[in-house]
Structures are given as structure tokens and as C-alpha cells.
Amino acid sequence: MTARVFVSYRRDDSKHAAGRLVERLDERFTLFMDVDRIRPGADFTKVVREAVDQTDVLLAVIGSQWLTLSAANGGRRIDQPDDWVAEEIGTALRRGTPVIPVLLDGAPMPTRGELPQALVDLANRQAMKITHESFAPDCTRLILTIEDIVRELLAANYARGVQQLEAGEWTAAEATFGALLDRQANYHDAERLLALAQLRGRSISKEFEESRISAERDDSPPPSNSSIRLGQIGRVSTPIVRPREHPTRPRAAAIVGRGLAVVLGVALLGIIVLAIARYLSGAPSGGSTPPVTVSQNMDLSAKLPENIKSAGVIKIGVDPNYAPSEFLAADGKSVQGFDVDLFNAVAAKLGVKTEWQPTTFGSIITGVDGKKYDIGISSFTINPERKQQVDMIKYFNAGTQWATQRGNPKSVDPDNACGKNIAVQTGTVQEIDDLAARQKKCGSNKSTF
Numbered sequence: 001m002t003a004r005v006f007v008s009y010r011r012d013d014s015k016h017a018a019g020r021l022v023e024r025l026d027e028r029f030t031l032f033m034d035v036d037r038i039r040p041g042a043d044f045t046k047v048v049r050e051a052v053d054q055t056d057v058l059l060a061v062i063g064s065q066w067l068t069l070s071a072a073n074g075g076r077r078i079d080q081p082d083d084w085v086a087e088e089i090g091t092a093l094r095r096g097t098p099v100i101p102v103l104l105d106g107a108p109m110p111t112r113g114e115l116p117q118a119l120v121d122l123a124n125r126q127a128m129k130i131t132h133e134s135f136a137p138d139c140t141r142l143i144l145t146i147e148d149i150v151r152e153l154l155a156a157n158y159a160r161g162v163q164q165l166e167a168g169e170w171t172a173a174e175a176t177f178g179a180l181l182d183r184q185a186n187y188h189d190a191e192r193l194l195a196l197a198q199l200r201g202r203s204i205s206k207e208f209e210e211s212r213i214s215a216e217r218d219d220s221p222p223p224s225n226s227s228i229r230l231g232q233i234g235r236v237s238t239p240i241v242r243p244r245e246h247p248t249r250p251r252a253a254a255i256v257g258r259g260l261a262v263v264l265g266v267a268l269l270g271i272i273v274l275a276i277a278r279y280l281s282g283a284p285s286g287g288s289t290p291p292v293t294v295s296q297n298m299d300l301s302a303k304l305p306e307n308i309k310s311a312g313v314i315k316i317g318v319d320p321n322y323a324p325s326e327f328l329a330a331d332g333k334s335v336q337g338f339d340v341d342l343f344n345a346v347a348a349k350l351g352v353k354t355e356w357q358p359t360t361f362g363s364i365i366t367g368v369d370g371k372k373y374d375i376g377i378s379s380f381t382i383n384p385e386r387k388q389q390v391d392m393i394k395y396f397n398a399g400t401q402w403a404t405q406r407g408n409p410k411s412v413d414p415d416n417a418c419g420k421n422i423a424v425q426t427g428t429v430q431e432i433d434d435l436a437a438r439q440k441k442c443g444s445n446k447s448t449f
Contacts, residue, residue, distance in 0.1 A: 002183050003150040004054055006097075007033040008088040009061035010077075012069055017104050018061045021130065024139045029146065048087050049095075056150050058092040059142075060085075060122065063104045067114060079116050090118040098149050101127035102142065154184060158332035161190070165197060166330075173197040188328055188358075189321040264346065264375065264393060296351040304350060308374060313353050316343065317373035319361040325379060328358075339377050362426055365389055381429035400430055418442035 005025060009018040018033075025031060032051050052058065066085075071077040078086050092099050101122060103109060112123040128145065130138040157180050164173035177194035180187055301309070308314055318335055320328045326337040335356040347354045359367060364376035369389045382392050402414045412420060417438060424431045439446055 003029045003146055004056045005029045005031050005146060006051060006055040006058040006088065006092070007031055007061060008058060008085055009033070010063070010066055010069060010085055013065045014061050014063035014104055017063065017130075017132075020135070021059075021061065021102070021139065025143065025146075028143055044082075044084065045087065048084070049091050052088070052091045052095060052097055055092070055097055056153055057146050058089065058097055058099045060089050060099055060101045061104065062101055062107050062110070062127075064107045066107065067110050078119075086116060086119060089122060093119065093121045098153075099125050100142070100145065101125055103127050103129045105131050150183075154180060154187060155332035158188060158190060158328075159330045161193060161197075162328075162330045162332075165193060170197050188332065192321065264350075294345045294348040297349050298351075300349065301351040304352070305374075308352060311352075313355050314347055314350070315355045315357060315372075315374045317359050317364045317367045317376040318356055319364065319378050320356075320358045321361075322379060326377060343375075343377055360426075361428065381433075383429065383433075400434065414438075417447055418445040419447060421448045 007018060007022055007025070009015070022031060022033060032055060067076070067078060069077045071080045071083075073080075077083050080086075089099060091097075099122065101109060106129075109127050110123060112120045115122060128138070128142050130142065157176060161173050161176035161180065164170075164176060174194060174197040177190045177197060180190050181194060318326050318340075320326050320335045320337075322337075324337055325339045326335060328334065329336045335358060340354075340356065344354050357373060361378060364373070364378055365380075365386060366389075367373045368376045376390075380386065380392065382394060386392060402412065404410065404412045410420070415438075419442070422435065424435060435447070
């Protein structure tokens with residue numbers, strides 16, 4: 001994570017302490033300071049505003065004389081129209097940039113009555129204290145606070161990008177996800193969404209434009225742990241052109257540690273039967289499917305492992321990059337999808353809550369085997385190698401699709417894809433088994449994965 005931090009301070013008030021602080025922060029963040037060194041002739045206000053625009057957090061370093069230092073006319077320096085500290089902080093406050101007052105060695109926090117009108121909101125900001133005696137731990141707390149703020153900003157930017165995609169604002173979404181990835185590479189599935197925005201924005205085909213991405217979510221609140229609704233699961237439609245389907249394989253959406261498969265399997269079967277029965281007997285044509293209410297089964301609850309029963313929570317490892325099964329909501333944090341709804345209902349049947357822990361696909365099985373997660377949820381092909389590590393619960397079959405540009409201009413044939421550049425998810429059967437077997441037939445003309 002790369003955070004951009006603006007350090008605002010007065011040389012006559014805290015030059016040495018600020019310099020020491022900057023040395024620590026410079027190890028972790030990109031810093032902007034010393035605005036008083038702006039080249040002669042530059043527009044001071046413009047430079048400050050541009051710097052604040054590029055800043056994630058502004059630190060207002062406040063020493064004992066920060067508020068009371070005098071200007072040449074005898075008045076307080078902070079009240080002068082050309083005071084650069086007031087301009088820096090005021091610009092950040094007006095633009096909504098997070099501002100953290102940093103109080104040095106017992107300096108008091110200025111009150112609203114002591115501050116000029118443009119800075120009165122500074123008094124509402126939670127301050128952090130740094131002293132000479134506890135400098136190192138104080139700096140560590142400040143660094144962690146900045147990282148938490150930036151983490152929230154990244155999540156908000158991700159959510160904005162998703163909303164832009166949903167609205168068909170391809171150029172805006174491309175800019176949002178591009179800026180996000182500049183800040184943190186591999187942020188969730190931002191790279192995939194950026195590529196999608198770029199494809200749509202360039203209007204590669206009419207079909208892409210007509211298959212506009214949307215989030216088809218129910219207007220009612222999302223299902224809780226006690227209900228599941230069929231036919232109204234949020235999803236993102238992926239523009240797949242010229243699909244090539246292959247025979248289906250047994251797939252497991254749930255992998256579990258040893259000894260938990262029976263109780264989960266029975267609960268899952270009960271939920272699916274109940275949901276199908278409600279679906280078949282329920283909604284009129286074009287209407288919504290009535291929700292399924294789940295009640296706890298005490299006999300099944302009693303068979304849960306003691307650690308899960310005592311905690312009241314079942315920890316689930318999930319790769320949230322597989323819509324509509326499992327994917328991140330617009331807030332960039334919550335995991336949703338039909339598998340999530342289904343296993344929230346399973347947990348309700350068992351009388352426990354779910355704790356969804358995002359991870360990478362390749363880490364789920366090892367995480368379950370190492371007891372980091374109680375179960376894992378994703379679309380796993382069931383094979384002997386995986387069954388040696390974990391128990392697997394199967395409840396649907398799925399195949400593999402290949403996608404090319406409209407019209408297949410490069411004549412891609414899945415049965416003869418030698419020499420092609422192929423994107424495939426790491427750790428999947430498609431990579432390890434399917435494509436590896438196809439490579440053996442290519443001789444020296446290997447494909448690139």
C-alpha cells in the first residue's frame with residue numbers, strides 16, 4: 001500500500017521534531033512538505049491545492065507556539081491571508097482530505113474559539129500525541145492510523161469504480177480502477193474490472209455494449225443468516241463471446257476439514273430441498289420467489305465440533321472473484337453471491353454465524369487443511385489429490401468456457417490452442433490439468449499462460 005502524506009508544520013515551532021517524524025514516515029509513505037520552498041513566481045495557492053488533491057492524509061504538526069507565533073504586523077501569523085500553514089490545512093478541510101492533528105510534547109489542541117474561521121473544523125478532528133520520551137511507539141501508532149485511513153479510502157474508491165461500471169460509465173471506471181491499482185497492485189479484482197472497463201470503453205463490439213455490466217440486486221435488504229431467496233442473487237455479467245463448452249465435471253463449492261462433511265452435507269441438502277420446493281410452489285410468472293425461512297436443527301447443531309459450537313461462528317475461506325458465486329459487494333469488503341446466501345442459510349440451520357474471510361483461490365485448501373478456516377467455499381473440481389487433503393461436498397456440476405473477441409479473429413480453437421496467449425486462474429484444474437495436457441500436444445509451439 002502506497003500512502004501519500006502531506007506534513008504541515010511551522011519551522012519556528014517544530015522544525016526539528018517534524019524532521020524527526022518525517023524520517024520515520026518516509027520509510028512507509030510518499031511525503032509532501034516544505035511548501036515554503038516553492039520556486040519564486042509560482043502560484044502558491046495553486047501549488048498547495050494541487051498537492052492536497054494528491055494527498056491521502058494531511059498531518060497538522062502542532063507545537064507549543066503553533067497558534068501564537070506573531071507575524072510582522074504584530075498579529076497572529078495564523079490569521080494572516082498569506083499564512084501557508086493555514087492555507088494547507090484549510091484546503092485539506094474544504095476538500096474533505098483526512099486531517100490528523102499531531103500534538104508535540106504536550107502541546108494543547110486548539111479550540112474552535114482560538115482558530116480562524118477557515119480552520120474551525122480542525123478542532124473536531126481526533127488528535128494524536130507524540131512526545132520525545134515515547135517517540136517510537138507514538139510514531140508506530142500514527143503509522144497504523146494512517147494505514148487504516150488509506151485502507152478505507154481504497155475500499156471507497158473500489159466501491160465507486162463498481163458503481164461506475166454498473167452505471168455504464170466506462171471511462172470514469174477505467175480512471176478509478178487505474179488509480180486504485182497505482183496505489184496498490186492486485187487490489188481484490190480491480191485489475192479484472194479495469195480490463196473490463198477498458199474493453200467496454202473502446203467499444204470493441206456492439207455485443208459488448210449491449211451486454212452492459214449490471215448489478216441485478218433485489219431492492220429489499222440482503223438476505224440475513226435466516227433466509228435465502230432464489231432467483232434474486234446479485235451478479236455481474238461477464239461479456240463472454242464465442243463460448244466453447246466442454247464436458248461438465250463434478251464440482252465442490254464447499255471443502256471442509258475432516259469430520260465436518262456429514263453434518264454440513266445434511267444441512268446443505270435440507271436447505272436445497274426446501275428452496276427448490278418453495279421455488280416450484282411459489283411465485284407467479286414474473287414475480288419474485290418467496291424467501292425460505294431457516295430454523296435451527298438442534299440434532300445437527302449438537303454434532304458440530306466443540307470449537308465451532310463454543311465460538312458460535314464458522315470461519316469460511318473464500319476467493320471473492322468468482323461472480324455470481326462469490327464476489328465483493330460495492331463497499332469493497334462484504335462478500336456476496338449465491339454460495340454466500342446458501343451457506344449463510346446452512347449456518348442458520350446449524351445455529352451458528354458465518355465469518356467470510358477473503359483469500360486467494362490457491363490458499364483455500366491449505367487454509368482448511370491447516371485449520372485456518374473451518375470450511376472453504378469456491379468452485380473446486382473434485383479429484384483424488386484434493387480429496388487426500390480435505391473432504392469435499394458436491395452439489396452442482398460445471399464445465400469450462402473459452403472466450404475470444406467477437407468473430408474469433410485469431411481463430412482460437414480450444415482443441416488446438418498451441419502458440420496462443422491464454423489467461424487462466426492460478427491453481428485451478430484448468431491450469432494444472434486441462435491446459436497442461438493440451439501443452440503436451442503442442443511440441444515446440446507452446447502456449448503462454
